[in-house]
């Protein structure tokens with residue numbers, strides 16, 4: 001990737017999908033080339049949180065909202081230390097950002113971080129294509145990297161697939177760190193970082209939890225060395241079928257009966273730890289308006305999603321697992337995909353979506369309170 005930006009808005013760019021469909025537009029952000037899995041996000045706000053979510057590592061994100069960058073880039077909203085998307089696709093980027101917190105334009109930020117993007121293409125047509133054909137590999141090429149379409153297509157078809165990708169270690173912390181409780185400390189949680197977003201420990205800290213964030217390679221001994229009241233497994237990039245170490249770590253936690261909560265990748269890990277399979281969705285769920293039903297209360301919540309894989313568990317029956325009975329606690333009302341699991345004989349549950357979502361909606365914030373209740377129950 002190169003990062004020259006001067007005149008990028010006039011530099012031609014080409015987006016090539018692995019099935020040969022081509023879109024032509026203009027460079028946005030860094031000029032150069034990039035590859036990844038093409039996925040679309042329907043969120044109309046929260047682009048900074050999307051770009052900096054480590055779960056988007058190796059994905060090229062297509063924004064269905066036509067105007068992106070309107071509020072520029074601030075220093076408060078990132079979910080991690082850098083942008084993780086491997087490429088960014090927008091229709092009509094803001095020419096003049098306007099917001100009291102804005103420090104620079106999104107175009108400048110993408111360029112400064114070396115993230116290659118494309119603008120000025122028909123993102124609606126591209127999204128419909130991905131919805132019909134499914135998420136697939138893509139390349140974006142601008143400036144000197146443009147060659148004839150056949151040569152570009154061959155390069156896209158050589159790029160790695162998302163299925164089978166083991167990526168947590170590429171994004172997670174290598175050193176443990178502590179996020180202190182806000183106010184009085186009530187609990188200690190060991191959070192296994194598979195690609196954690198900054199807002200997750202914050203949501204726990206707000207509830208009096210001191211969060212010990214541990215590397216993805218943490219062992220059962222590392223987890224129990226912090227004397228946790230609860231253990232958390234984070235979101236993260238890649239294919240859950242490859243996450244053998246987190247699955248065996250989680251089994252160690254389930255055996256001990258410590259309260260356990262998982263989000264997104266963490267839900268897929270719980271699924272696997274219980275003996276269920278995972279599979280790749282055709283085009284996944286990404287956005288901030290996905291309807292989910294909490295089957296334990298019957299309530300419907302509007303939620304933030306970012307997942308391309310899902311757990312394969314029976315919806316309408318209680319399953320016997322090595323850790324007792326388990327059931328599907330949450331389901332997506334658009335397509336009946338499993339969105340949450342809970343154990344009936346042990347204090348453990350997880351959701352496939354994002355109750356921490358900083359850009360909102362916040363309907364699902366109660367799940368952090370549920371985790372607190374499990375930890376309180378264990379003490380009583």
Ligand SMILES: NC(=O)CC[C@H](N)C(=O)O
Nearest residue numbers: 055235236264265308309
């Ligand atoms: N946000 C996440 O944790 C995503 C989990 C997994 N990488 C998926 O795409 O399904």
